[in-house]
Amino acid sequence: MTRTAESGMLVAAAGVAAFGVTLVILAGGQTIDSRIGLTFAVMVAAFGTVHMAIRRWAPSASTVILPPAALLTAISLAEIHRLDPVRAGLQQWWLLIAAGMTVALLFFLHRRGTATIRRYRYLYLLTGLILLLLPLLPSTGPLPVRGLEVNGSRLWLVVDLGITEIRFQPGEIVKLLMVLFLAGYLAERQSALAERPRQLGPFKFPEPRQLFPVVAVWAVSLVVLVVQRDLGASALLFGAFIGMIYAATGRPTYLLIGAVLTASAGYGAYRLFDHVERRFLAWIQPFQNFEDAGYQVAQAWFGMGTGSLAGSGIGLGRPDLIPNAATDFIYAAVAEELGFAGSLAILAGFALLIGVGFGIALRCRDRFRKLTAAGLTWVLGLQAFLIIGGVLRLVPLTGITLPFMSYGGSSLVGNFLLLGLLARISHEEPA
Amino acid sequence: MNRPTRRLAAAVLIGFALLGLMTTWVQVVAADTYRLDPRNARFNLTQIGKERGLIVSADSVVLAQSDPDPATTGSFIRSYPTGPVFANVVGYSSLLFGEQGLERAYSDDLRSRRDLTISDLLSVILGRDLRPLNLQLTLTDSLQRIAFEALGGQAGSVVALDPTTGAILAMVSTPSYDPNLLVGVDAAAHWQTLLADPGRPLADRATRELYPPGSTFKTVVSAAAFETGLANPESTFPDEASFQLPGSTATVDNAGGTNCSNGVTTSLLNAFVRSCNATFARLAIAVGAEPIGQVAEGLGFNQELPFTWTVAESAFLTDELSADLAALGQSGIGERDVRATPLQMALVAGAVANQGVVMSPYLVGRTFDADGAEVDTSELAIFGTAFTPETAALLTQMMERVVTEGTGRQAAVPGVRVAGKTGTATGVEGRPHAWFIGFAPVEAPTIAVAVFVEAGGSAGESASGGAVAAPIASQVISGWLNR
Numbered sequence: 008m009t010r011t012a013e014s015g016m017l018v019a020a021a022g023v024a025a026f027g028v029t030l031v032i033l034a035g036g037q038t039i040d041s042r043i044g045l046t047f048a049v050m051v052a053a054f055g056t057v058h059m060a061i062r063r064w065a066p067s068a069s070t071v072i073l074p075p076a077a078l079l080t081a082i083s084l085a086e087i088h089r090l091d092p093v094r095a096g097l098q099q100w101w102l103l104i105a106a107g108m109t110v111a112l113l114f115f116l117h118r119r120g121t122a123t124i125r126r127y128r129y130l131y132l133l134t135g136l137i138l139l140l141l142p143l144l145p146s147t148g149p150l151p152v153r154g155l156e157v158n159g160s161r162l163w164l165v166v167d168l169g170i171t172e173i174r175f176q177p178g179e180i181v182k183l184l185m186v187l188f189l190a191g192y193l194a195e196r197q198s199a200l201a202e203r204p205r206q207l208g209p210f211k212f213p214e215p216r217q218l219f220p221v222v223a224v225w226a227v228s229l230v231v232l233v234v235q236r237d238l239g240a241s242a243l244l245f246g247a248f249i250g251m252i253y254a255a256t257g258r259p260t261y262l263l264i265g266a267v268l269t270a271s272a273g274y275g276a277y278r279l280f281d282h283v284e285r286r287f288l289a290w291i292q293p294f295q296n297f298e299d300a301g302y303q304v305a306q307a308w309f310g311m312g313t314g315s316l317a318g319s320g321i322g323l324g325r326p327d328l329i330p331n332a333a334t335d336f337i338y339a340a341v342a343e344e345l346g347f348a349g350s351l352a353i354l355a356g357f358a359l360l361i362g363v364g365f366g367i368a369l370r371c372r373d374r375f376r377k378l379t380a381a382g383l384t385w386v387l388g389l390q391a392f393l394i395i396g397g398v399l400r401l402v403p404l405t406g407i408t409l410p411f412m413s414y415g416g417s418s419l420v421g422n423f424l425l426l427g428l429l430a431r432i433s434h435e436e437p438a
Numbered sequence: 439m440n441r442p443t444r445r446l447a448a449a450v451l452i453g454f455a456l457l458g459l460m461t462t463w464v465q466v467v468a469a470d471t472y473r474l475d476p477r478n479a480r481f482n483l484t485q486i487g488k489e490r491g492l493i494v495s496a497d498s499v500v501l502a503q504s505d506p507d508p509a510t511t512g513s514f515i516r517s518y519p520t521g522p523v524f525a526n527v528v529g530y531s532s533l534l535f536g537e538q539g540l541e542r543a544y545s546d547d548l549r550s551r552r553d554l555t556i557s558d559l560l561s562v563i564l565g566r567d568l569r570p571l572n573l574q575l576t577l578t579d580s581l582q583r584i585a586f587e588a589l590g591g592q593a594g595s596v597v598a599l600d601p602t603t604g605a606i607l608a609m610v611s612t613p614s615y616d617p618n619l620l621v622g623v624d625a626a627a628h629w630q631t632l633l634a635d636p637g638r639p640l641a642d643r644a645t646r647e648l649y650p651p652g653s654t655f656k657t658v659v660s661a662a663a664f665e666t667g668l669a670n671p672e673s674t675f676p677d678e679a680s681f682q683l684p685g686s687t688a689t690v691d692n693a694g695g696t697n698c699s700n701g702v703t704t705s706l707l708n709a710f711v712r713s714c715n716a717t718f719a720r721l722a723i724a725v726g727a728e729p730i731g732q733v734a735e736g737l738g739f740n741q742e743l744p745f746t747w748t749v750a751e752s753a754f755l756t757d758e759l760s761a762d763l764a765a766l767g768q769s770g771i772g773e774r775d776v777r778a779t780p781l782q783m784a785l786v787a788g789a790v791a792n793q794g795v796v797m798s799p800y801l802v803g804r805t806f807d808a809d810g811a812e813v814d815t816s817e818l819a820i821f822g823t824a825f826t827p828e829t830a831a832l833l834t835q836m837m838e839r840v841v842t843e844g845t846g847r848q849a850a851v852p853g854v855r856v857a858g859k860t861g862t863a864t865g866v867e868g869r870p871h872a873w874f875i876g877f878a879p880v881e882a883p884t885i886a887v888a889v890f891v892e893a894g895g896s897a898g899e900s901a902s903g904g905a906v907a908a909p910i911a912s913q914v915i916s917g918w919l920n921r
Contacts, residue, residue, distance in 0.1 A: 046473070150837040185806025250446055257442040297477055311464045311845045325480045351458065358454045366446035369440050381443045388450035392457065399460040 013070040014058055020077035021050035024262075027085020028323055033324075034089075034322025035226055037325050046084060049099040050077070053106035057427070060110040063259040064117035065434035069367060072430050075360045076411050076422075079353065081413035086341050087305075090333045101416035105423035112427045119430070120435050125375050135184035138177035161273030161359060178231075178240040179408070179421035182390075183239050183428075185224070185247055186382035189366040193255035198371060213335055224248045225268055238276060238283060243390055250385040272283045273403075280302035290403040303330045307398055310418030320347025338395050353412070359390040367433045383425050474492060476536065484713065486533055487513035491548040491570035493528055493540060496607075498804060499579035501528050502541065504570075516621050520579065522614035523586045526642040527577060527801060531616035534625050540573065543746045546572040547805055569808035571595035576605035576803045576816075585610045585918035588910040592895030594872075595780040597642040598914055601788035601877060601886040603818050604797030607918065609781070611915040615639040639741065648777040649890065651712045652903065653845075654873045655772030655784060655835055658737065658754075659722050660710060662729040669721065671707035681716035686764035690719035690771060693862070693902075710836045712846035715771045715859060718766055722770020724764050731756030731771075736824030737786050737796055739778070742820065744798045752782040768907025773864055784888035785821075786877040790834055790857070791883035793827040832908040838880055841908075846874060851916040855880035860903030869894035874907035878915045885918045887911050 025047035032039060054077045061068050082100065088095035102270070132133045141164050142154040155163035155174065166173045213386070230244035231237055249265030276283045285300040293301030293308070306329045314324060326340035342350040364384025369375035387410055394413075397404035408418035410425075464472065473481055489512065501524045504514040515529055518524070529539020537545055543792030551568035558921040585596035585608045598608040613635075619628035632640050641647055663669040675701045680689045697715035698704040709717035722730060734754040735741065743749050755775040759766040768774035783798065789796045798819040805814045837857035840846040845860040858876025865871040871892060877886040889910045 085519065129595065169659065222882060254442045254446055292477075297913060308464055308472045309478035309480060311461070312469040312475075313478065315465055315469040325483065328479065347461065350461045354454055354458050354461070358451060361447070361450050361454070365443065365450075368443050369447075377443070381712065383445060385446055388453070392453040395457050397454070398458075399457060399464065401456055401460055428664060 008064065008070040010058075010062060010066075010070060011421050013074060014055075016074040017054040017058055017077050018051060020054065020074065020081040023051045023078065024081035024084045027082065028088050028095075030320070031085060031089040031322040034320065037425070043087070046088070046099070049083060049102055050084070053102045054080075057106050057109050057113075057423075060113040061430050061434075062111045063123050065431050067437040068434040069363060069438075071363045071432070072358070072426055075356045075363075076426055079356045079360075079411040082341060082345070082349070082353065083337060083414075085321060086337060086344065086412075087333050087414050088327075089344070090326060090340060091414070094333055097416070098419070099415055101419045104416065105420040106382070108420055109423045109427040112424055113431060118432045119427040121379065121431055123378055124187055124215075124379075125191045125194070128188045131184040131188040131191075132403075135181045135188065136227065138181050138184070139227065141177055143234060169393065173196075173416075176408075176417040178237065178243075179242075179415075179417040180424075182243060182247060182386055183421055183424055185244055186251065186379065186386055189224075189248060189251045190375055190378035190382055193251060197255045197374065214407065229272060237401075237406070238286070239393065239407030241272075242269070242393060242405055243386065246389045246393075247386045249384060250389065251382045254381045256386070270399060286404050288396060290397075290400055292304055293400070303336065304398070304400065304404065306330070310339055310343035314343035314346045316347045317342050318342070318349055321345060334408060335394060335399055335404075337409055337412045337414070338398050357388070357391045357410075364388075364429055367429060370438055371432065371436045376432045376436060380429060383429055387422065387425060441457040442479045447470070449470045452782065455603075458541065462513060469786060474851055479911055482533065482536075488550045489514045489516075489570055490516060490531060490541075490550065492572040493548075494572070494574050495524075495579040495582070496525050496574065496576055496785075497578045497580060498574075499789075503528050518617045518886050520582075521616045523582055523610075524577070525578075525614045525617050526611035526644060527575070527609055528617065528622045532620045532625060533621055535629055536914045539744065540575075542872055544805075548573070567807055567809075571805045571807055571813055572816070573805055575801055576600075576921070577608055578774065580611060580921060581608040581914065581918055582589060584608075584758060585910070585914050586612065586614075588913040589886055589891070590896070592906075593637060593643070593892035595890045597644050597780045597883055597915060598785050598887040598918065599786040599799055601791035601883050602797065604788075604799045604821070605803065605816075606788045606799055607885060608914065609801070609869060611641070611643040613637040613639045636874045640762035643780065643892065645747070645779055645781045648750050648752065648779060649871055649892075650774075650776060650863040650871050651772040651778040652714070652861030653772055654783055654786070654859050654875045654888075654903070655717075655776055655778075656713065656718050656770075657790065657837070657859050657875070658734050659725065659898065660706070660836065660838055661825045661829050661833060662725050662733045663824050664832050665733060665868065666725060666729045667889050668725055669706050671705065671710070671823045671832055674703040675706065675708045675709065675717050677701050677704040678716045681767065683719065683764035684723065688764060688768075690715050690767055707836055707839065710859075710912055711839045713840075713845045719767035723767050727756050727759035727766050729767075730754065731759075733824055736822050737789055738782055738821065741784070743785075744819070745781075746801050749781060750779050752778040757905055760879065772861060780888045783873065783875045783890070785884055787858070787888060788886035789824045790830050790837065791877035792830075793888045794825040794830045795823050797821060821919050834880060838875065841876065845902075845904040846876065846908045847916070848904060849874055849896065849911045851878065851912055851919070854878050854919055856912070856914065856915060858908070860908055862902045862904075865901075868899050868901075870901055872897070872901045872906035874911045876911055876915070878919065885915060887914050889914070 025043050025389045028046045131317040146154050153165045153168040155165050155364055157358050164175045164177050167193055228241045231241040277287055288296050288300040289304045293304035297305045310326055310329055321344045324344040326343045329336050329339055361384055368377050368380035391410055394407050394409045396402040408415050410422040469507050489504045494500050501520050502518050505515055506517050507513040531537045531541040538610050550570045553885040564896050589612045594612055596610045599606045615632050633652050647806050677697050679697050680691045682689055692714050698712055731754050739752045739754045759769055759775055763773050769776050785796055798821045800816050804812055806812050837859055841849050841856045843857050846858045849856055849858050856878040858874055861873030863871040872891040874889045877883045889907040891906045895906050897906050
């Protein structure tokens with residue numbers, strides 16, 4: 008696909024967003040106003056600047072990265088507009104900020120490339136740890152930066168700018184930093200981790216000191232789980248790590264260890280935290296616990312079932328009956344109003360993006376770039392799978408965002424930067 | 439190291455395939471389960487103002503209809519022209535309080551198919567009719583009104599059915615309520631008033647409330663005695679005013695504390711006609727719990743009756759009574775461990791009228807579409823056989839004498855042979871429940887009826903089945919036969 012074709016698809020995605028907002032306005036019985044043009048303009052501005060930055064600073068990058076992300080963003084902008092016009096306005100600001108940061112990233116990398124990233128891997132680990140711990144700051148006090156607890160999980164950071172305050176989930180950025188650290192670390196230690204000189208019964212193990220980072224990241228995930236009580240971020244971080252170490256070594260033993268550790272941590276969380284137990288009930292028996300724990304999932308299923316094949320039409324369903332429809336349950340909201348067709352469009356969009364991402368990783372000759380591309384794509388796929396699977400009851404519900412779709416600035420920024428990195432890597436290793 | 443990366447990619451894409459399959463399940467395969475779940479407000483919200491089908495009586499009186507809403511074009515308001523008379527049968531379809539009665543049981547037939555779902559669009563393309571279906575009941579408006587008015591504001595129930603088919607001809611529960619109040623403005627306030635009413639107007643006394651059937655249960659004990667060959671109407675028993683229950687200090691006494699006959703012996707026929715409790719307590723113990731339970735279960739006790747909605751399960755606690763003879767004696771006169779709905783007791787009368795065969799009761803005669811073309815007719819179903827035609831004949835003989843010369847004389851209808859049995863059961867605070875079950879005409883029965891007046895009705899403590907319930911049965915039977 009040519010660059011020009013790509014730009015055409017981005018404009019088409021902007022058109023989808025504007026058309027969706029038009030339908031929402033008409034379904035609500037309102038008169039057409041500037042919001043339609045504004046949505047179109049913001050979409051074109053955001054994806055257009057990233058597109059131009061790629062043209063200028065990463066011209067050999069894959070052309071299939073931006074279009075699926077733009078489609079997902081477009082559908083989500085229309086749906087968030089339908090659920091909460093105020094939030095839709097904020098989301099558009101975040102979209103511009105995310106695009107701006109991605110442009111900055113592409114500019115920063117354009118001279119010396121991703122090799123510079125590799126150099127600072129331990130800085131990422133440190134920054135990641137600090138960011139993870141920041142929400143534990145006192146929620147009141149003189150500091151301009153404060154922690155905040157929402158729905159039993161302490162994963163929010165509030166930055167007080169005097170005129171207004173910005174809420175941010177550092178976990179969305181930490182996930183990128185972790186991938187970069189691990190890619191750098193594993194590219195270096197790959198052979199040591201793949202060797203297994205130690206033997207215990209029928210199992211062979213690498214040297215214990217080589218295993219140290221494995222245990223360390225598991226410990227960090229546990230801290231996230233226990234201190235912040237955030238099941239989703241914890242599962243994502245640990246899943247990212249296990250996936251990447253497997254990609255680096257090709258040893259299934261790590262997957263086994265990961266599964267055992269995940270299961271034991273999950274069981275511990277189930278016993279320790281009420282809100283984890285509630286989520287378990289919501290997973291196993293949402294309809295029997297309709298009055299409390301299962302309400303959200305049951306409402307989502309009622310909505311999706313009512314939406315059926317073609318959906319109610321955007322603005323004509325009742326996704327507002329689902330608690331947190333604009334964030335964790337955006338998939339169910341779209342499924343209800345756009346129907347099975349809309350759900351499949353989302354799944355196809357993600358599958359395409361993930362396929363492209365892994366394709367880039369497979370093409371890479373450089374080990375670091377390969378691991379980075381694979382890690383970023385894996386994290387993106389895992390995150391989308393965990394939250395959509397939570398809504399569909401394939402896995403327990405974890406409160407993480409659906410990339411490019413859930414309302415929330417940190418998620419948008421994090422995933423845009425992820426796209427920027429993928430684009431840069433594909434530019435450095437052209438097909 | 440491309441191999442593990444490929445595997446990761448495969449794992450994620452398999453994960454997304456699973457998401458696709460799961461979405462297919464929720465939105466396509468099982469979509470209707472979730473769409474129509476009663477807790478899913480979305481479906482009800484789409485039904486606001488939609489047209490629903492007619493419900494008409496067997497004599498073509500409209501019981502429920504959808505009228506065009508004068509305020510909103512294309513919108514409809516549900517109304518119930520007969521108000522409280524059919525409330526327990528027709529029920530209501532209310533946005534706030536859901537559905538009840540036939541409105542609930544036949545909701546799927548009565549609702550409009552114009553839902554704009556894909557399957558509806560397909561139906562339009564295939565030329566299917568999306569207009570709601572209509573119901574014609576087996577109940578007649580004329581008989582329902584006679585029964586409703588015969589109860590005269592007393593709490594109670596009348597159930598009349600055709601013993602040869604099981605078709606319900608009238609089914610009244612009082613005090614009733616006006617279903618129109620639950621669909622209009624101020625519905626919530628009316629609902630609260632109905633809930634707070636001590637007369638419990640929302641309770642369906644015909645099918646969903648259980649009462650001791652009193653002496654009407656003597657028909658079941660007699661049937662068991664005939665079936666086992668232990669007695670016939672001419673069998674004699676010691677005549678006593680009071681029967682000492684075995685292993686207990688309690689007694690079972692005749693009404694008024696008098697003898698049943700000459701003070702020496704009484705025939706079973708005489709004891710039945712005069713409803714002597716002492717004799718039936720003795721008889722029940724002699725027959726035993728098992729045979730009585732067998733006949734009772736053949737009539738529908740101890741199980742869920744096949745019906746349009748879930749009915750209360752009438753009970754005869756066979757196992758407990760096998761071990762407790764004193765309780766068995768008391769249960770022989772329809773007290774202690776016996777409970778029944780008026781519908782169940784109408785089936786008992788119907789079984790006697792239909793040579794021991796119990797027909798499954800039903801309310802809807804046929805469904806027809808908007809053009810009046812028949813869509814479905816009810817098929818008759820035999821529920822079971824409770825006893826032999828010989829036993830039925832003996833019971834008929836005894837029950838006819840109850841009306842000609844016994845406790846049920848007020849059930850008589852001039853020029854018609856009526857058979858029946860009265861019951862006066864433990865009620866509320868000394869005010870007994872009054873019962874009558876019967877059928878007519880004896881030579882070729884076309885109606886079987888159960889009348890129940892709660893807590894003596896307006897007669898209060900002096901009430902009896904013969905004085906309070908039997909006259910109502912007489913009005914219902916003559917109303918049916920002279921229609």
